[in-house]
Amino acid sequence: MPIPINIPVRAAATTAPKKTVFRPRPEDAPEDLRAKALELEAEGEWIVQRVPEPWIEVSTKYGRVKKVPLQHTWHHKSCGQCGHIPGYSTSIFWLHRKLGLEYKDPRDQTSCTAWNYYASATSNSAAQAAVAMRNFAAAYQTGYYPQIHCATSYGHYKEVRAELCHHKPLRDQVREILRKMDRPFVIPEEIVHYSEWVYAVRHEIAKRKVLDLSSITATVHPACHYYKLVQEDAIYDPDVYGGQRTAIVTGVVEALGARVGDYSTWFDCCGFGFRHILVQRDFTRSFAVQRKIETMRDEVNPDVTLTHDTGCVTTLDKSQFAGQAHRGATAAIPVMSESQFCALAMGAHPYRVCQLHWHAADYRPLLEKMGIDWRERWREFEDDLERLRKDSGKVMTWDDVDAEPVAAAHPAHLAHGGR
Amino acid sequence: MAGETVLVIGGGPAGLEAARGVADLGYRTVLVEARDHLGGTPIAASYAALTHGMRDAGEVMGEMAAAVTGHPLVDVRLGTRVVACAGAVGEFAVTLERRGARETVAAGAIVVATGFDHFDPGRATQQYGYYQYPDVITLQDAEAMLKAKRFVRPSTGEPPGRVGFIQCVGSRDRHIGNEYCSKVCCGIASKQAIEIRQLLPACRVFIFYIDMRMYGYWENEIYWPAQERYKVAYVKGVVSEITVKGERLLVRGEDTTMNRPMEVPMDVVILSNGMEPSRGTREIAPILGLRQNKYGFVETPHDALDPVATSVPGIFVAGAAAGPKDLDDTIGMAGAAALKAVAAVRRAAGATPAGAVPA
Numbered sequence: 214m215p216i217p218i219n220i221p222v223r224a225a226a227t228t229a230p231k232k233t234v235f236r237p238r239p240e241d242a243p244e245d246l247r248a249k250a251l252e253l254e255a256e257g258e259w260i261v262q263r264v265p266e267p268w269i270e271v272s273t274k275y276g277r278v279k280k281v282p283l284q285h286t287w288h289h290k291s292c293g294q295c296g297h298i299p300g301y302s303t304s305i306f307w308l309h310r311k312l313g314l315e316y317k318d319p320r321d322q323t324s325c326t327a328w329n330y331y332a333s334a335t336s337n338s339a340a341q342a343a344v345a346m347r348n349f350a351a352a353y354q355t356g357y358y359p360q361i362h363c364a365t366s367y368g369h370y371k372e373v374r375a376e377l378c379h380h381k382p383l384r385d386q387v388r389e390i391l392r393k394m395d396r397p398f399v400i401p402e403e404i405v406h407y408s409e410w411v412y413a414v415r416h417e418i419a420k421r422k423v424l425d426l427s428s429i430t431a432t433v434h435p436a437c438h439y440y441k442l443v444q445e446d447a448i449y450d451p452d453v454y455g456g457q458r459t460a461i462v463t464g465v466v467e468a469l470g471a472r473v474g475d476y477s478t479w480f481d482c483c484g485f486g487f488r489h490i491l492v493q494r495d496f497t498r499s500f501a502v503q504r505k506i507e508t509m510r511d512e513v514n515p516d517v518t519l520t521h522d523t524g525c526v527t528t529l530d531k532s533q534f535a536g537q538a539h540r541g542a543t544a545a546i547p548v549m550s551e552s553q554f555c556a557l558a559m560g561a562h563p564y565r566v567c568q569l570h571w572h573a574a575d576y577r578p579l580l581e582k583m584g585i586d587w588r589e590r591w592r593e594f595e596d597d598l599e600r601l602r603k604d605s606g607k608v609m610t611w612d613d614v615d616a617e618p619v620a621a622a623h624p625a626h627l628a629h630g631g632r
Numbered sequence: 633m634a635g636e637t638v639l640v641i642g643g644g645p646a647g648l649e650a651a652r653g654v655a656d657l658g659y660r661t662v663l664v665e666a667r668d669h670l671g672g673t674p675i676a677a678s679y680a681a682l683t684h685g686m687r688d689a690g691e692v693m694g695e696m697a698a699a700v701t702g703h704p705l706v707d708v709r710l711g712t713r714v715v716a717c718a719g720a721v722g723e724f725a726v727t728l729e730r731r732g733a734r735e736t737v738a739a740g741a742i743v744v745a746t747g748f749d750h751f752d753p754g755r756a757t758q759q760y761g762y763y764q765y766p767d768v769i770t771l772q773d774a775e776a777m778l779k780a781k782r783f784v785r786p787s788t789g790e791p792p793g794r795v796g797f798i799q800c801v802g803s804r805d806r807h808i809g810n811e812y813c814s815k816v817c818c819g820i821a822s823k824q825a826i827e828i829r830q831l832l833p834a835c836r837v838f839i840f841y842i843d844m845r846m847y848g849y850w851e852n853e854i855y856w857p858a859q860e861r862y863k864v865a866y867v868k869g870v871v872s873e874i875t876v877k878g879e880r881l882l883v884r885g886e887d888t889t890m891n892r893p894m895e896v897p898m899d900v901v902i903l904s905n906g907m908e909p910s911r912g913t914r915e916i917a918p919i920l921g922l923r924q925n926k927y928g929f930v931e932t933p934h935d936a937l938d939p940v941a942t943s944v945p946g947i948f949v950a951g952a953a954a955g956p957k958d959l960d961d962t963i964g965m966a967g968a969a970a971l972k973a974v975a976a977v978r979r980a981a982g983a984t985p986a987g988a989v990p991a
Contacts, residue, residue, distance in 0.1 A: 478875065
């Protein structure tokens with residue numbers, strides 16, 4: 214028998230239905246490292262490189278504003294893009310050129326070394342931070358502002374910024390390393406990924422598109438290192454997935470007038486996994502095919518899947534052979550970056566610019582659906598190659614890219630039916 | 633008079649108990665509550681039965697509210713917020729605001745009892761799809777249905793056949809900064825699991841957990857009955873995401889006991905979301921000049937040995953304003969805060985403890 218509480222009884226007053234709309238609150242955001250960086254600048258610890266005007270303001274996860282510079286950017290390229298999918302970075306440059314936005318393609322950038330860092334394979338915090346600050350210094354010395362192509366470099370540099378902001382001994386150690394290299398100790402006001410720039414200019418791209426994409430369905434794979442590291446700095450929009458997923462890429466696809474197909478394993482890694490791709494590659498292949506590609510096919514059957522990072526494009530694209538090898542069947546969903554998709558939409562050459570011949574999954578049905586005559590474009594590209602072979606030392610230039618199509622068909626092209 | 637009054641901020645369990653305690657010790661209490669009703673989160677969020685003891689939350693909070701509303705020494709101010717504070721122990725001047733009208737009251741001591749907010753799964757943990765799937769709900773959503781004695785799939789209005797709880801949502805999560813355990817979620821999930829089985833005997837109920845934290849009597853009152861009498865299945869593992877398969881939700885993750893991946897279909901998934909500092913706690917701390925810990929809760933000198941003092945002499949804290957607390961902690965802290973607040977008022981007024989020799 215319980216001992217009664219000796220006071221009168223009153224009933225409950227209200228009910229609480231499930232919340233259905235998420236409202237981000239800036240006060241929920243973790244510490245603003247940008248403000249911390251400025252405080253440290255005021256104390257003489259380092260230089261903060263300001264975002265050059267003009268910039269576009271975008272909203273991040275908790276409603277804070279992030280400044281994305283439109284031009285005068287120093288392009289921190291991606292090892293994997295340059296090595297495996299060169300049309301990725303070429304498309305980014307092409308978009309800048311077509312939008313009339315100035316940029317710098319530097320020759321003295323180093324690898325960020327973050328892949329091995331995340332694979333627990335190498336390095337330490339001072340070495341990591343020194344590499345990051347070395348690249349930031351290189352950008353600063355040119356007067357251009359860093360725009361980072363690789364989501365791993367981008368995420369890693371933001372983690373490095375947090376370590377440097379919070380750990381004075383590390384700052385002192387790295388500053389001394391930079392001094393020995395005769396470099397300034399400088400951190401950018403905002404750390405900006407190229408896909409944030411694409412998002413910021415998506416409406417300008419949409420204005421210039423020359424293809425009707427309304428019949429195209431795309432699935433989007435958001436890159437883990439974009440929005441799972443330092444998540445408060447990623448772009449979110451209450452009108453995209455109710456503010457529950459990053460709006461990056463998806464906002465671009467919607468602006469272009471294509472359909473975004475949703476699938477259940479959107480949150481999963483592409484399979485790259487950093488350590489897995491190095492030491493457990495079969496797991497990577499299985500994961501990419503079974504958890505991502507086949508799920509997309511079964512739930513959406515998209516014409517293309519778009520993402521915004523090096524590892525994601527390569528893993529999702531180049532793992533698709535595994536399903537075919539083991540089971541004689543493949544989902545065959547073409548994979549590319551949203552920068553390549555934007556460039557195609559604006560009329561870029563699929564081979565000279567987007568370099569889709571480096572991609573493994575069959576992209577040709579997509580091009581046909583988009584209204585691109587890939588046979589004719591391939592003929593032009595083969596003609597380019599023939600010309601370059603005849604002139605040793607010659608490389609393809611922006612003039613070649615912008616050249617008008619040559620009418621005459623290459624004989625070899627005709628001989629093998631355009632493939 | 634300031635020297636005879638204690639201001640209590642917050643009309644939930646901690647504030648009600650502190651106000652009652654101060655009044656029972658013979659001192660005036662001004663009880664300030666921002667909402668238009670007393671009872672705090674148990675009433676505002678429609679809690680069903682309280683953990684532990686399983687008494688009806690509305691009934692218990694009604695009893696606690698009646699104890700102060702009927703007390704001649706308690707002055708209850710509903711719909712009122714504290715907007716400014718000046719002075720020190722023995723002579724605080726606190727500005728209250730109600731519907732735009734301001735008033736300054738004098739108080740010798742203050743008790744902060746501004747409670748907690750439920751972690752919003754939309755802020756992080758989006759992989760569980762709280763805002764995406766209507767059948768993914770939180771503990772307080774489930775409480776509201778259990779209170780109404782009608783537990784259904786929100787998407788269909790039909791009774792569910794399978795319900796799963798996911799523990800530690802927004803708690804013990806270094807990634808989002810909430811490293812602490814919210815203390816009550818394991819007990820509440822187990823309590824709700826029992827209530828669901830009582831309402832829907834054919835429904836299978838699962839709890840996915842990192843480890844179950846059952847304090848004191850919760851072990852024998854809730855945890856073992858849930859398993860032995862109500863056949864709730866406890867699955868040790870980490871849920872990575874919730875997706876949809878056909879008409880049902882699919883809980884995906886790793887069963888760490890069996891050391892293998894799992895995919896378990898569910899009709900309803902309940903996220904055992906933890907505690908965070910309430911809006912009231914976040915607002916009142918800077919107004920009163922209280923030091924906050926890194927999570928935003930009011931900091932105390934020592935959680936165990938001096939759990940109700942704050943960084944400001946004469947201001948005390950009770951309940952979840954000071955961190956994740958269960959009801960046992962809350963009521964105990966409220967009593968201690970009332971005692972210490974009255975002692976501070978008396979000391980400031982020049983009284984000496986019985987038997988002590990004045991200096």
